[in-house]
Amino acid sequence: MFDFGELQQAIILGKGPLATELTQKAINEECVPKDILNQGLIAGMDVVGVKFKNGEYYLPQVLLAARAMKAAVVLLHPLIVSAGIQPIGTLVLGTVKGDLHDVGKNLVAMLFQGAGFNVIDLGVDVSSEKFVEAVRENKPDILGMSSLLTTSMREMQDVIQALQEAGLRDKVKIMVGGAPITQQFADKIGADAYALEGGTAVEMAKAMVN
Ligand code: B12
Numbered sequence: 001m002f003d004f005g006e007l008q009q010a011i012i013l014g015k016g017p018l019a020t021e022l023t024q025k026a027i028n029e030e031c032v033p034k035d036i037l038n039q040g041l042i043a044g045m046d047v048v049g050v051k052f053k054n055g056e057y058y059l060p061q062v063l064l065a066a067r068a069m070k071a072a073v074v075l076l077h078p079l080i081v082s083a084g085i086q087p088i089g090t091l092v093l094g095t096v097k098g099d100l101h102d103v104g105k106n107l108v109a110m111l112f113q114g115a116g117f118n119v120i121d122l123g124v125d126v127s128s129e130k131f132v133e134a135v136r137e138n139k140p141d142i143l144g145m146s147s148l149l150t151t152s153m154r155e156m157q158d159v160i161q162a163l164q165e166a167g168l169r170d171k172v173k174i175m176v177g178g179a180p181i182t183q184q185f186a187d188k189i190g191a192d193a194y195a196l197e198g199g200t201a202v203e204m205a206k207a208m209v210n
Pocket of ligand 1: 042045046048049050052053059062063066098099100101102103104105107108144145146147148149150151175176177178179180194195196197198199201
């Protein structure tokens with residue numbers, strides 16, 4: 001039986017090589033990729049978040065954990081993203097302006113790709129102009145915005161406003177997410193959907209494009 005606790009510890013301690021080694025071991029032992037992600041990597045990162053909040057961890061430790069997670073996710077990517085499927089829809093995705101967090105956004109991108117969506121990832125610190133431009137150019141079914149900071153989450157409202165001004169608001173469904181985002185906030189800013197995590201987001205998106 002694969003020990004998910006060990007993998008969590010590798011993330012918590014920011015041990016990149018160990019995290020990738022254990023992820024490979026879990027893959028070899030035929031663990032379900034989703035379990036490796038949720039019970040190993042994300043569970044470890046949750047502990048890092050708590051330690052950071054409590055002042056037990058400082059930024060360098062958090063950064064090491066995030067790097068370890070990214071390296072391990074690379075191994076899961078091909079298993080979660082099945083190749084050669086006709087896209088069921090297009091998602092334009094980005095982390096809003098002022099925010100550099102991308103671990104969650106990248107997971108969301110990967111899960112959407114895995115579900116057969118064409119994903120256009122705009123990266124981090126994305127301005128409202130850039131979001132509007134990408135919607136105009138790519139005509140996506142869904143625009144996804146990620147924010148991990150209470151200071152950057154209000155950017156989402158600016159993007160929705162900018163889309164309205166550009167006459168594009170009714171051409172795209174807007175989905176928001178990230179640790180500080182709530183259903184209430186999503187309703188307040190006029191987003192179409194909010195999801196707590198990537199898996200639910202994919203299910204909601206599938207229903208939206210059908
Ligand atoms: C890793 C991390 C960092 C790393 C980021 C590395 C990277 N490349 O992403 C580094 C060290 C760079 C960092 C920097 C900072 N951070 Co930081 N960071 C975190 C930490 C510990 C984990 C975030 C993470 O990766 N989680 C794991 C992923 C898988 O979860 P997730 O991002 O939430 O994503 C999931 C869902 O939210 C959802 N989701 C996410 N996006 C989207 C989008 C859509 C459309 C949908 C549907 C769903 C969805 O699905 C994902 C998968 O299921 C959090 C703590 C926490 N608990 O969130 C703090 C945290 C977010 N950081 C915080 C802070 C304060 C900062 C700094 C300001 C610190 C500083 N003083 O400089 C800087 C800001 C830099 C900037 N301008 O962005 C605070 C924010 C507080 C607040 N209320 O605003 C937090 C909450 C820590 C804390 N408790 O104080 N950080």
